[in-house]
Amino acid sequence: MARSTEQEQPDDVIWGFIGLGQMGYPVAMKLRENMPKSYTLLISDVNDGVLSRFVEHFENAAERNGPNSRPLNVQITRNARELAERSSIVVTCLPTPRVVKSVFDAMLIDGKLPHLKQERLFIDCSTIDPPTSRALARAVRDVLDVEFVDAPVSGGVVAARAGTLSLMFGTTTKSQKSIKRIKSILSLMGQKICHVGEQGAGVAGKLANNYILAINNIATAEAMSMGLRWGIDPKVLTELINSSTGRCWPTEVNNPVPGVIEGSPASNGYEAGGTVAVIQKDLRLAMSGAEDSGVGLMLASKADEVYTAVEKVYSGKDFSIVYKWMQDNTSTEY
Known part of the structure; x- marks a missing residue:
């Protein structure tokens, strides 16, 4: 049963996940399984076969659950920019600092994103260096004036599949309400959530x-x-x-x-x-x-x-x- 988060939001909430690699795939699976059923998850990756397999998993799961069961909402997007335009929560899980930077460059290339009912939040679950993470956070704040959270995952693929990952995060926000919101989202992907400190502290840890x-x-x-x-x-x-x-x-x-x-x-x-x-x-x-x-x-x-x-x-x-x-x-x- 999905753990609840952001219950005050309307049913047409859309979140996005970029990077369905060795770690990203099972992390995104847990996120889709645990986020409210009425929400939509947009996915993006350079591997078309992986994207199709991800969607088919939830379609097949719905078929196994009976004729009246509906698949959880999962949609493939054409590119990272489209995903960012439509999503209130954008999660990235990518292999290297260079790839992370290129994805964020693509999301921010045309400047401001369309207004959404929900405040946007960018969560990077990649393991990158603190200077690159801080530079990305500055770019997101300068262009969009929204929060960027570094939240790398620990525990390996086995823990990712089981939903028992540890996530350590850094953020500039001092608002307890915002920190609670961040923790509630991260708890959909893992089990142990640790607020390490300022933005960049997550990847440093x-x-x-x-x-x-x-x-x-x-x-x-x-x-x-x-x-x-x-x-x-x-x-x-x-x-x-x-x-x-x-x-x-x-x-x-x-x-x-x-x-x-x-x-x-x-x-x-x-x-x-x-x-x-x-x-x-x-x-x-x-x-x-x-x-x-x-x-x-x-x-x-x-x-x-x-x-x-x-x-x-x-x-x-x-x-x-x-x-x-x-x-x-x-x-x-x-």
Whole structure:
């Protein structure tokens, strides 16, 4: 049953979602499932096949629910500008700062958007660098005089599909009413919502988090490799670690050893939840931000070298495949 939000609004409310990639697709699915049934969700992506599949999912779901069931309203838009013109809430979930900037340039290119009954709000769920996020927020405020929220997601594809993502957001607004509105919308896409601070704080917090993830992923692969080499059953070792001080997301949820965690990428041929390229992108954004801020990262360069080597061999695979790469490269001089 959909969680309610913005109940004071009329039934002809239209929201928009741009970016149906590995993470965006399940996030948009949860948003459409949880937002009020009478609302319309507009979708936009460069992949026409993905757009069609998204619409067909809800059409097929309605058919399965019986002859009197109507599909939830989902419409494909021609481009980002059209979506922005028609939507009171615009959510973006895109892969890189360059792509995010190009999409916002397209939405803002003709200046002011048509007036709507509901106040517009832009929510960017992409993981990008704070300077780019702040520049986009300024552009949105300067052109449209509306709020831009950075709200990156954490938890991976498995959590996105389950609706248990964490979303951390930054915003310039001091209005408790506006913050409550933002939280109510984000709660339709995830479970844990954290207001980090000023605009840009959301992506800054996400990069700090993903820096830990990038390092822990490699450390977990090394630890599991050690344990197996020493004759410990991988499930026993995982249980030990998860009840001890080494417990972390790569051991508990995204364990890199096939067969240890049912449904994990490693147990599914390393089918990507988050690719090697994506975790390396986040690592490099964190490295760049740390350098600009005068923060030293002792482990970053070595981790970057590892992901560069893994990407050359296993491009497109889940980043936990660093474990398999280590099995192929038994020398410690990688």
